[in-house]
Amino acid sequence: MMECSPDVMTCSPDVNCPQIPFRQIRQMPRYNPAIIEPRWQAYWKDHRTFATPDMPVGEKLYVLDMFPYPSGSGLHVGHPEGYTATDIVCRFARMKGKSVLHPMGFDSFGLPAEEHAIATNTPPRQSTEQNIAVFRRQLQMLGFSYDWEREIATTDVEYFRWTQWIFLVLFDTWYDPDREKGRPIAELPIPESVSHQGKDAVSKYRDRHRLAYQSDELVNWCPGLGTVLANEELIDGKSERGEHPVHRIPLRQWMLRITAYAERLENDLATVDWPTGIKKLQSDWIGRSTGAEVDFFVGPPDEFSVWANQRKSIGFPAEPDRRVLRVYTTRPDTLFGATYMVIAPEHPLVKHLTTAEHEVEVQKYLAATAAKSDRQRLDVRKDKTGVFTGSVAVNPVNGLPIPVWIADYVLASYGTGAIMAVPAHDERDFEFAEAFDLPITPVYEPDDSGDVDRQALAAGRACFSGEGRAVNSGEYNGLKTGEFKRRITADLARSGTGRAAVNYKLRDWLFSRQRFWGEPFPILHELDEHGEPTGVLRAVDVADLPVDLPHLEDYKPHGRPEPPLAKAPDEWLYPVIDGVRFRRETNTMPQWAGSCWYYLRFIDPRNDAKFIDSEKERAWMPVDLYIGGAEHAVLHLLYSRFWHKVLFDRGHVSTIEPFMKLVNQGMILGEIEFTMPDGETRVDPDDVERDADHFVLKSDRSMRVESRAHKMSKSRGNVVNPDDVVREYGADSLRLFEMFMGPIEQSKPWSMNGVSGVRGFLDRAWRLIVEIHPEEMRLTAAVVDDEPTREQQVVLHKTIKAVTKDLESLSFNTAIARLMEFVNYFTRLERRPRAVVEPFVLLLSPMAPHIAEELWQVLGHGQSLACERWPEYDEALTLDAEIEIPVQINGKIRVRIDVPRGTSREELVRMALADERIQQLLGGGPPLKTIAVPDRLVNFVIKA
Numbered sequence: 001m002m003e004c005s006p007d008v009m010t011c012s013p014d015v016n017c018p019q020i021p022f023r024q025i026r027q028m029p030r031y032n033p034a035i036i037e038p039r040w041q042a043y044w045k046d047h048r049t050f051a052t053p054d055m056p057v058g059e060k061l062y063v064l065d066m067f068p069y070p071s072g073s074g075l076h077v078g079h080p081e082g083y084t085a086t087d088i089v090c091r092f093a094r095m096k097g098k099s100v101l102h103p104m105g106f107d108s109f110g111l112p113a114e115e116h117a118i119a120t121n122t123p124p125r126q127s128t129e130q131n132i133a134v135f136r137r138q139l140q141m142l143g144f145s146y147d148w149e150r151e152i153a154t155t156d157v158e159y160f161r162w163t164q165w166i167f168l169v170l171f172d173t174w175y176d177p178d179r180e181k182g183r184p185i186a187e188l189p190i191p192e193s194v195s196h197q198g199k200d201a202v203s204k205y206r207d208r209h210r211l212a213y214q215s216d217e218l219v220n221w222c223p224g225l226g227t228v229l230a231n232e233e234l235i236d237g238k239s240e241r242g243e244h245p246v247h248r249i250p251l252r253q254w255m256l257r258i259t260a261y262a263e264r265l266e267n268d269l270a271t272v273d274w275p276t277g278i279k280k281l282q283s284d285w286i287g288r289s290t291g292a293e294v295d296f297f298v299g300p301p302d303e304f305s306v307w308a309n310q311r312k313s314i315g316f317p318a319e320p321d322r323r324v325l326r327v328y329t330t331r332p333d334t335l336f337g338a339t340y341m342v343i344a345p346e347h348p349l350v351k352h353l354t355t356a357e358h359e360v361e362v363q364k365y366l367a368a369t370a371a372k373s374d375r376q377r378l379d380v381r382k383d384k385t386g387v388f389t390g391s392v393a394v395n396p397v398n399g400l401p402i403p404v405w406i407a408d409y410v411l412a413s414y415g416t417g418a419i420m421a422v423p424a425h426d427e428r429d430f431e432f433a434e435a436f437d438l439p440i441t442p443v444y445e446p447d448d449s450g451d452v453d454r455q456a457l458a459a460g461r462a463c464f465s466g467e468g469r470a471v472n473s474g475e476y477n478g479l480k481t482g483e484f485k486r487r488i489t490a491d492l493a494r495s496g497t498g499r500a501a502v503n504y505k506l507r508d509w510l511f512s513r514q515r516f517w518g519e520p521f522p523i524l525h526e527l528d529e530h531g532e533p534t535g536v537l538r539a540v541d542v543a544d545l546p547v548d549l550p551h552l553e554d555y556k557p558h559g560r561p562e563p564p565l566a567k568a569p570d571e572w573l574y575p576v577i578d579g580v581r582f583r584r585e586t587n588t589m590p591q592w593a594g595s596c597w598y599y600l601r602f603i604d605p606r607n608d609a610k611f612i613d614s615e616k617e618r619a620w621m622p623v624d625l626y627i628g629g630a631e632h633a634v635l636h637l638l639y640s641r642f643w644h645k646v647l648f649d650r651g652h653v654s655t656i657e658p659f660m661k662l663v664n665q666g667m668i669l670g671e672i673e674f675t676m677p678d679g680e681t682r683v684d685p686d687d688v689e690r691d692a693d694h695f696v697l698k699s700d701r702s703m704r705v706e707s708r709a710h711k712m713s714k715s716r717g718n719v720v721n722p723d724d725v726v727r728e729y730g731a732d733s734l735r736l737f738e739m740f741m742g743p744i745e746q747s748k749p750w751s752m753n754g755v756s757g758v759r760g761f762l763d764r765a766w767r768l769i770v771e772i773h774p775e776e777m778r779l780t781a782a783v784v785d786d787e788p789t790r791e792q793q794v795v796l797h798k799t800i801k802a803v804t805k806d807l808e809s810l811s812f813n814t815a816i817a818r819l820m821e822f823v824n825y826f827t828r829l830e831r832r833p834r835a836v837v838e839p840f841v842l843l844l845s846p847m848a849p850h851i852a853e854e855l856w857q858v859l860g861h862g863q864s865l866a867c868e869r870w871p872e873y874d875e876a877l878t879l880d881a882e883i884e885i886p887v888q889i890n891g892k893i894r895v896r897i898d899v900p901r902g903t904s905r906e907e908l909v910r911m912a913l914a915d916e917r918i919q920q921l922l923g924g925g926p927p928l929k930t931i932a933v934p935d936r937l938v939n940f941v942i943k944a
Helices: 033-046 080-095 111-119 124-141 157-171 199-209 258-271 276-286 301-314 332-337 356-370 427-435 454-458 481-495 614-620 636-649 722-729 731-740 752-769 790-808 812-827 834-844 849-858 905-913 916-922
Strands: 060-065 099-101 173-176 181-184 212-222 227-229 247-256 289-298 324-329 340-343 386-394 401-407 418-421 444-446 468-470 498-503 523-527 533-539 580-584 625-628 662-664 673-675 688-691 694-697 704-708 882-889 892-900 929-933 937-941
Touching: 033 124, 033 722, 033 731, 033 849, 060 080, 060 614, 080 099, 080 625, 080 731, 080 790, 111 124, 124 722, 157 173, 157 212, 157 636, 181 636, 199 212, 199 533, 247 356, 258 276, 258 636, 276 636, 289 301, 289 332, 289 481, 301 386, 301 481, 324 332, 324 340, 324 418, 332 481, 340 386, 340 427, 356 386, 356 401, 418 427, 444 454, 468 481, 481 498, 722 731, 722 752, 731 752, 731 812, 731 849, 752 812, 752 834, 752 849, 790 812, 790 834, 812 834, 834 849, 882 905, 882 916, 892 905, 892 916, 905 916, 905 929, 905 937
Parallel strands: 060 099, 060 625, 340 401, 625 662, 882 937
Antiparallel strands: 173 181, 212 227, 212 247, 289 324, 289 386, 289 498, 340 418, 386 401, 444 468, 523 533, 523 580, 673 704, 688 694, 694 704, 882 892, 929 937
């Protein structure tokens, strides 16, 4: 006989697993998970039960969890919900004959780990590895069938070596809009005017077009965390982590040109099976819109005609000069109603446009705006503020001069950082115009269905943002909105003052962090003979990767934008290559870097020659099922898709998307808290009982009690440690309860009483098979080799069918309910046939693997359940013996009769005619025509 090979994920009937010696366990009259569970976890580890083959054998299934941050507090009971779901899917799939890849690792760089290290005064690597050890122990304690030989952490030097390598791929790539793909930077066309300037000019030109580039940016600086944050890491103008104040300051930062992939990121959402809400969040964040770019001449109005004639001859330039304010608008059809312009306080032309007499006011306004977040500035509830620059621009469609203002409700990060203000047809512009007494010119009248005060609109006292017919728009008067947009966009293009354009709200990804605990950038800055940067960048040679973090005695942030790595020893900070002195980049990558590609490394985690073997990647990718929190919709999920598409363009991966099916598990909340109607006075749960859809006091059922469950948090003191639950009830009870609470996607309150109830079910399942014996544990006499009755077979096969379908649809709560019904039925029987009990144990095993393994052994088997095939069901045994058949008269249902399934056509007609109600309707005579379909219907046609 053969033994299970670690390279074979499923066993054929002629393969026996290593024999498990039958143990006579004394002093164990009841189900005792404290003894069973550690033993089976050790068995799985020793026998490499869940080791994944390098290449899938037959059908593959790649199932992935969003790997955790190893915080110092360890897991709470909310974490295992998604992990339990994926484990059930994987155990089920193995028993169905699939090759399963189910890995686990740790997202261990970044602020969470570093903040914990600082709080405990422990070096980040030491603190992180301690935390990982706690998480690993807890995950293994819960019996998850991960292939632990593939474990990775983003802080492993051999892992972030390849994170740095991927960054160099980004650094070596430019986006070709004509081919709509990323290409090697060496293939970037260099203009002759740049080539003539020499090697350094060419190098700097390439640097400006790379997907990874440096830029002077207004960034979200968080003194409390000592680092800049991406827009996605802010909530209501404060840091997502810690809720610290954030300020906008200019800083030179590394950026990733994710905007180049905006259209593909938007369009390819149609190719994945993701929740509609997540797709919408990503789509809204990308924010695609169509409209036009329009240039407004800035300068003396009497020079406008000369400028306009020049534009007719040269066309619309790719980049505007200092005589132009370029705007992006989704409504070029409202150009005739543009009565002023607004530029963002950060717009590069602020200084150029501000006249001397307005200099003081402008500077005061800019200083006040710098302390506001983007969210605060866009708050529609706040009063509009602004300041006049002293300059005017000329509207290209009518030649009229209009004033240029600065206002904080316009952001530099959207469009061009400048807008044409049309107060009659935009609510924000209308409020601003009213506040500063600016002209309001309506250029649309509503359709007949428009709900607006037409007289107030015509007088400039109202705002209408809908569609209608053009007025006050010269030759375009009378046109409807759609036609007006098409005509004016084409006319702007012919005049050289505009062009059709697509815009995205998505901004380039701010990729620098001023912290110690992150991946060092593999970038060198060339220095001149005086030690000053020349502006020339050099990538670290791939052969010299990884660039490891140096040892620092003081790695704590100091509240200033200078990164801690600037304090590194000179031998690390200032390498000399070919006689040229360089300074290493001292910013580090953000926490998201390592999680952008970890799903790929799991496929080939020990490869030291490349980041992944291409044959293995083609065999295992894409990820078939990805489970994790919805909070990562516009962070990790968007970033990972971007990196994956770059790697696809450069030929390193074979799929356009990394994650095919996504499921977001709901949050497990703290236990329900009960209060009196005042919301403050707490009520003991023992004094509460349910009354229909609400709760009341037991002592006074007329008194309604309020109930609420909060998110688990240390501050509320409602965190439940899985160690405590496992110690009291066992890991299988915790797993079952988390799946039994409700659909995986819903948020549910925790309940220790619920865990106790599930433990009671496992006790009953145990007693179904195991007899209490003073000396040993053995088969109960009630488990017999008798042939099961038809009724018992029907119960079994209905259960197999239902549980199979439920697991395929991730309906774990209903699958468990089916198993409970099975136990309730067979517990009442004195004799329990082996042919019925054994399939039940297999059905139970994905959800409660420890007790199932033990019961399988007790039933006399010498191999692990992982080697067993999933039970099959007989469809005929899942059908009800009797079915209800509608009987119709002239196509209208008159009665329903119960008949045995499979009744012949002739017998079906006879039984229908035997019904007294049908005889009365037929009037005692025969029908004109009879239609009978077995198991479906009977229809008698009579004269109307």
